[in-house]
Amino acid sequence: MRVYRVLALLLSVTLLVSLSAACGPTPAPPTATPKPALPTATALPPTPTPVPAPTRLTFVDTNSGANFQWFFKTIVLPAVKKDIGLDIDYVVSSGAETMQRMKAWTPGKGDAHVLFLKPKDIADMVQQGIKLETLSPDKAKDIPNIAKNRQDYLDTAQGVKIGGKGALFWRSQYAMIYNSAKITKPPKSWKEMYERRNEWKGHIGWIRPDSKSGSGRALPYGFLNAFGVDMTKTITDVMATKEWTDAWTKLADLTKNYAVQPIAPEPTNLFEQFKAGDAWISVYAMDFSLWSRSQGTMPPELKAGFFTEGITEGSDGYLSVPVDIPEEYKPVAYRLINYLLGDDIQIKMITIMWQYTGTEIWDKIPKEVWDVIPPWSEMEKGRIRITNKGVIDYIQKEGPKRLIK
Amino acid sequence: MNGLWQRRREGLITLLLLSPGLAGFFSLFFYPMLLTVILSFRPEGQKVGWTLAHYARFLGDPAFRDVLGLTFSLAVGATVFSVLLSLPLALVLREKPKGNRLLRLSILLPMMMPHLISALGLLLFWSKRGWANLFLLSILPFLKEPVAVNYTIPGLILFYVWLFYPYTCLTTLASLEALDRSIEEAAEVAGANRLRVLWHVVLPLIRPGVLAGSVLTFMMAFGAFSVPLVTGGNYRPLSVQIFTQATLYLEWSAASAMAVVMAMAQVTFLTVYMRVLRRPIA
Numbered sequence: 001m002r003v004y005r006v007l008a009l010l011l012s013v014t015l016l017v018s019l020s021a022a023c024g025p026t027p028a029p030p031t032a033t034p035k036p037a038l039p040t041a042t043a044l045p046p047t048p049t050p051v052p053a054p055t056r057l058t059f060v061d062t063n064s065g066a067n068f069q070w071f072f073k074t075i076v077l078p079a080v081k082k083d084i085g086l087d088i089d090y091v092v093s094s095g096a097e098t099m100q101r102m103k104a105w106t107p108g109k110g111d112a113h114v115l116f117l118k119p120k121d122i123a124d125m126v127q128q129g130i131k132l133e134t135l136s137p138d139k140a141k142d143i144p145n146i147a148k149n150r151q152d153y154l155d156t157a158q159g160v161k162i163g164g165k166g167a168l169f170w171r172s173q174y175a176m177i178y179n180s181a182k183i184t185k186p187p188k189s190w191k192e193m194y195e196r197r198n199e200w201k202g203h204i205g206w207i208r209p210d211s212k213s214g215s216g217r218a219l220p221y222g223f224l225n226a227f228g229v230d231m232t233k234t235i236t237d238v239m240a241t242k243e244w245t246d247a248w249t250k251l252a253d254l255t256k257n258y259a260v261q262p263i264a265p266e267p268t269n270l271f272e273q274f275k276a277g278d279a280w281i282s283v284y285a286m287d288f289s290l291w292s293r294s295q296g297t298m299p300p301e302l303k304a305g306f307f308t309e310g311i312t313e314g315s316d317g318y319l320s321v322p323v324d325i326p327e328e329y330k331p332v333a334y335r336l337i338n339y340l341l342g343d344d345i346q347i348k349m350i351t352i353m354w355q356y357t358g359t360e361i362w363d364k365i366p367k368e369v370w371d372v373i374p375p376w377s378e379m380e381k382g383r384i385r386i387t388n389k390g391v392i393d394y395i396q397k398e399g400p401k402r403l404i405k
Numbered sequence: 406m407n408g409l410w411q412r413r414r415e416g417l418i419t420l421l422l423l424s425p426g427l428a429g430f431f432s433l434f435f436y437p438m439l440l441t442v443i444l445s446f447r448p449e450g451q452k453v454g455w456t457l458a459h460y461a462r463f464l465g466d467p468a469f470r471d472v473l474g475l476t477f478s479l480a481v482g483a484t485v486f487s488v489l490l491s492l493p494l495a496l497v498l499r500e501k502p503k504g505n506r507l508l509r510l511s512i513l514l515p516m517m518m519p520h521l522i523s524a525l526g527l528l529l530f531w532s533k534r535g536w537a538n539l540f541l542l543s544i545l546p547f548l549k550e551p552v553a554v555n556y557t558i559p560g561l562i563l564f565y566v567w568l569f570y571p572y573t574c575l576t577t578l579a580s581l582e583a584l585d586r587s588i589e590e591a592a593e594v595a596g597a598n599r600l601r602v603l604w605h606v607v608l609p610l611i612r613p614g615v616l617a618g619s620v621l622t623f624m625m626a627f628g629a630f631s632v633p634l635v636t637g638g639n640y641r642p643l644s645v646q647i648f649t650q651a652t653l654y655l656e657w658s659a660a661s662a663m664a665v666v667m668a669m670a671q672v673t674f675l676t677v678y679m680r681v682l683r684r685p686i687a
Contacts, residue, residue, distance in 0.1 A: 096651060099655070128450075210653055264636065268528075269638075272532055275532070
């Protein structure tokens, strides 16, 4: 019994000590014993001990699909380590989740040092007042490569003024994709696709407007644009136009009566529909479609083309630095962004992944690339930048009710 | 007096020993739940103020009630079919036939695989040109068209059963193996045939195990997310709707209200279910 009492007492003491240690403040790291100050003729003000620059950053990716997660892990991060000596904790997340986390941060306590965002995410962050550093022009000295970004991309994303709060890492582009074994004469425009809709009734691949992927909104946006909807007007004004009513009716007709049913909830399902032979034609991110063909998750006969009225931009990629991260991390974050905008990584991106660069370095890109994908100068003619977030939000909110059977 | 002091001291020591675990449990389990409940009463995007608007909106919306109905139907369907599949399988495995070790291991397979991967695999397996359909078309001459499984309610139930039946199967098997065989033998000696023994002796005795497994299966199916997200098509149960509400529309308060309704519905259903099925054997 006595042994039991002693043991119980010892256990209690140990527990209390460990509990108080766990709940107490984190012990300060050991510091070097201060050396006695040398006598000087005049008293100098004490110089602050320089904080060593961090060598480990957290990079939160809310944009990449499976292909680019692979690219980051196997190509980019080892190169970052080798060339600029940074270890990166690569975290895949979603824009919504990241925003919720950032709202809870207090100044200097943020733990996601560099964000890789979709245009919708950066636009939402700016609209919701989530603080991001202004990289251009404020940090142009720290990120010299940002000068290679085009100014209009730094100014706006999805029609929202982002004011240089993101550096453009890549430009993604949707394209018309079709199974050449099923379609020998692909349409050259949205209007032609709609007019010839009976030829591929039940085989037009589409993605739900409430999908996680931005393609769910980008496809209808491109369609509405092609049928004359004026994207410069506000959503209220645009909805009052005849063009809107006409284009929306056609769009609903296409998705309800001619698209593969049920409409793909996510791109994965669209790929499965292509693979199963149900979908013959659609519009989706060119890089991911071509990569998937090489991976065997899309039919080998898959080809890409463009529409004369233009096809919507894909999820361009913006690199941002939150304001609320510790100050000592910011110069390192800028160094990382500058490296990612450097020619080496940008060229790797287009030569390995067929993704258009965020920087204007077209003359440095190997000519062979243009045998696989159209040159940017040609492609850009048909690229529609999303400028009306009101329309995007409307498609997202009302689309599931109005475009789905 | 000494005994009372002794008991108090032992109680205190027990509490102290339990306190780290309890603290962890409360902070990891109750705190997030409490936050979700609080958020569900906040006006959207606000950190202060209270409102019942989200609850009023959902509970008054027929579409939301349809979603709730769909979620229940899928979970109940998956539970019933899991039990129906698990019982014969457990009865066979109890006899330890040749290869039973491999079979037992394969039952665990759906639990070991990430659900998203399983969902993608099932989607491809049951697609119009998937292996399942190619096989069925080759052996059934009257079948002219591939069977539509993906994006249908029966298909979803089939996928749920595949993913969640291990819970019912394992608990049923454990109950069966713990059963004293002499009871069955006694019933047989008394003249009962094997079917009567199964119905009147075995099933009532293993009912607690089946019940426990079915509760687990029901809960898993009710909250299933990856499978309906990928394979549900237009059938989007509550978990998918909550995900859409939070991540796409950025309406976290509304999503929290949906989550609270979901939890309440689940708890209510399970309470009734347990009460009904735990009635003593007549």
